[in-house]
Amino acid sequence: MKIDKSLLTGSTTMLILKLLEQSDMYGYQMIEELEKRSQNVFTLKAGTLYPILHTLEQEGRIESYTKEIPSKRPRKYYMITKNGRKLLDEKKAEWQFYATAVNQVLGGEGYVGV
Amino acid sequence: MKIDKSLLTGSTTMLILKLLEQSDMYGYQMIEELEKRSQNVFTLKAGTLYPILHTLEQEGRIESYTKEIPSKRPRKYYMITKNGRKLLDEKKAEWQFYATAVNQVLGGEGYVGV
DNA sequence: GACATTATATAGATTATCGATATATAATAT
């Protein structure tokens, strides 16, 4: 199925923070991990991800460090900060609020299941 | 709660079609009805709604007719077409697909409840 | 008469994401 990418709008930051909440990751890894966890629904593009990472770092939501891998290109790992966790909680609440409202309009029970 | 409006992106058309699936409505009525059904989560702006209605009409998803109301401004009612119902079904499937994937990443059971 | 409410409509600004492109390294295939 070809999903309308515009539905992703606004939730990408939340999904990235969620990944980093569980473990430090480098950019490329996030793209693969997100694809895997969503069962190929989200194919986050590099051109979408990196600008978001840079913005989050500037805002103090995440921090980065470089890790040297023998005979590999160095990887830039990102870790979530306390501030980032706070943002994640807010985004999650927003998402649940929003999804519940959509389901209500669609005639569902309004339970989002998270 | 102040919900991030960007989360609405891509689903507005679906919500409008859903309203029209149940009964013919005029623009202003849709704004009020959507607000009511979503319990004030969605406050659809006129500047968002009318361009969408015009596009949907051009695409043959909806049709309009004018209704004269005594001592009222005439209202332009919209009704959904067969084509519009088809689009609604597609959008609903997309939404469920997307919401399930988000919940999966967030660690939920992946059930969206619709 | 002034103002609020109802109702439709459009233009311009903002924001998010994507596609394309660029750089760099390493492994594998031709």
Add this chain to the structure above:
DNA sequence: ATATTATATATCGATAATCTATATAATGTC
């Protein structure tokens, strides 16, 4: 040797969706 594929980070311009602001118009209320 050269090409291709995979990994990895990065930026730019285009596109799309929504909002803000504004305009118009009819009606009801203070």
